Amino acid sequence: MPKKDGFSAELKKNKILFLMLVPTIAFFLINNYVPMVGIYYAFTKFDIQAGLFGSPFVGLDNFKFLYQSNILWNITKNTILYNLVFIAVGNLLQIFIAVLLYKLSGNVFRKVTQTLMFMPYFVSYVILGVLVYNLFNYELGFINTLLKSLHIQPLDVFNSPQLWPVLIPVFYMWKWVGYGTVIYLATMLGISSEYYEAAEIDGANIFQQIRYITLPQIKPTFIILVLFALGSIMKGQFELFYQLVGSNGNLYITTDIIDTYVYRSLMFDFDIGIGAAGGLYQSVFGFILIITVNFLVKRRNPEYALF
Amino acid sequence: MKKRNLRIFCLAIVTVLLLGVLAGACFTADGAANLKPVELQFYMVGDAPKDLQLVQEKINELAKKDLNVTVKFNYTSWTDFSTKYNLLLQTGQPIDLIYTASWLDYAKLARKNAFKPLDSLLPKYAPQLYKFVPKDYWNQVKVNGKIYTIPATWKEFTSNGFQYRKDLQKQFNLPEPDSLENVEKYFEGIKKNMPGQVLTGEYVSPGPGSWSFSALEILQMKYKWVNFGTPYGLVADYSNPSNIKAYWGSPEFAADMKMFKRWADKGFWSRSALSAKTDMTAFDNGKVVAIIQGQNPNKYGASLVSAKNAHPDWEIGYVPYPAVNGIAQVAHATQNGYAVPFSSKNPERALMFYQKLVLDKRYNWLSQYGIEGVHYNVKDGYYEPIGDPTKTGFGREGMNGWGWRNPDYMLFDKSFDAVKVIFEQMGTIASKSKYRGINIFDGFAEDYSSYQSERAALGTVLTQYLAPLEAGLVSDVDAAIKVFMEKAKAAGLEKIQKEYIKQWKAYCAQYNYK
Missing domain, CATH: 1.20.5 (Single alpha-helices involved in coiled-coils or other helix-helix interfaces)
Structure with a gap:
């Protein structure tokens, strides 16, 4: 009997398995692939009654606002740099804290710390925006009232764009560190204690144990988290920036990202075509980025690549 | 067989x-008996009153009986209302009645087909209402020859004014703030005598047509323009509307920006003002001592009511800008109205209900003043709130019912007599002005399809470079103006201005505004 192969044979062989896959495929088809038709909006002048395909086609006109005022480079740069900082500093900090918590012996203390660090995750950015405004308000803010009572010059935070590349990551960390720490901690708790016992017998000190056992063991988690994060690098945390910076033009030079820029152009002139154009630019750019990174990872460590 | x-x-x-x-x-x-039951989705901007549910139930009791209709009243809240409003209309979710206003781009949305044309529906499903609204109102709301909204008919002056604390002005012996110089003296005086007091709550106001710093409105004490939103930096005097010229980049512009910087340096508003959010109750709570922007006589009236109860020792002063620059404009018919969005599944029933809301006294009073005996009483023909109006579950016009005001049924608080005096004063001013108070600018519906992407690009330039200038939060005004003008030009300002001027002049010629 000749050996059958190909998709139809595979299908025949694993009928049930494929059947079980159907809901998942349907889910992604409906939620992630069908809406992609909306990309077409980016090339039309939208008319509410005519709908998607009835609206007139205008080619690349909707993309003009992105490069017209020579701002594209600045906002793309800001978006990428902020996200790189979020990913790099975020992951390192999370790993560092996870290692500390892991090595702590007191179970109660560990749990309390973990919970306290996780709390900010539940605070919405709207609230964070109000907190930050009241913290840094020039005349009545908490920090400046404190500085004034110590006879130090108050900080004019809302007119000092140079401060924000530090402030925004700080608040990002505040919100997300607890969350990531828990993920890393879970991975670490899964490492078999036999490794450590063996290392101890061989005379490895605690730093050597971390360096040669803990870190290599969490490497796959680390790589996957980073790859996921890179995929959304062009969608730079809109809410965080919008709520913290709002309509403060004096700060845009260092805080404007693609999302906030597109949002602002739409505030002035609400148009679906222009919005879709901005979104498409982000998606294409993000797509190229993740394909590249994945390719690089695959070349070095094929087993860690996403696909 | x-x-x-x-x-x-x-x-x-x-x-x-x-x-x-x-x-x-x-x-x-x-009538209702055999109409199939329908739930209408009703949308309004702003915040819902606390007791909306109670009032909604009462209205639905009536509507169920009369029209077999129940209505769900929805609110956008004041946060980002203009974005939410636009989203509601453009995503096509079924809505049956939605508020429209010139300041929410009524004409532009109508041109984009967001609303159903009502010309043939109105005489059929809301015939009394169709007769009730005067002919010239219907004409003024027409876009491309069709009616898209039902205008409110109460004659209202929407010119704004400068609201201040008269008790403090007298106490510290300061001049009445009726000119730019005196406003400056008023602020300085209070700053000197009450060092910890915040003076104003200025902020960047994101409007669909322009991005500007709220304090800009004080310029009404200096100029006689038809519109203070200065679209694309263009201005024209009320007495000579067709002579439109550039304001941005002019010597007056530089002088004004320097004045704002001086005011900012003196601390008239927070150095963090660019990131501040609006606080509509700041004046009434005593957090600030003046309102520069958006304070029309009606809002002044509301402030009076709230102060009468919460701060009886206060005296609130108000300088209407028309009293300074001589230009009082009656609200254009498109100022307040209700439209049936394109997405509505029940336009007939929506109109039947809306007719009831305007013309049936029971519906109208319920939706404007709440439940009689719970939220208000009528005494000698005056509206009288029950309890503290700042804490009430349903204040006067608690549902923001500016669209369905009916002049025949309207109730006013006793303190509103002060507002009526202002209205009379404005009426006199308007009758003396060249176009007798016609709101020239609001009747103009700009068509920006030929410079849409330039407009979007310019919008971002305005927040980034213009708003900080207007707020006086730049270190060197002349240098900042230079950067702003360069960026605006790069975004396509000149192309926009050229096309806009063309349209504006054609409009002026059409209505004979010279």
């Missing part, structure tokens, strides 16, 4: 069908 049976059977069916049709016809003429 068989044949006859069939014939009888057929006849019987026909009779039954015919009866059914007749019955149906009778019932529709009869």
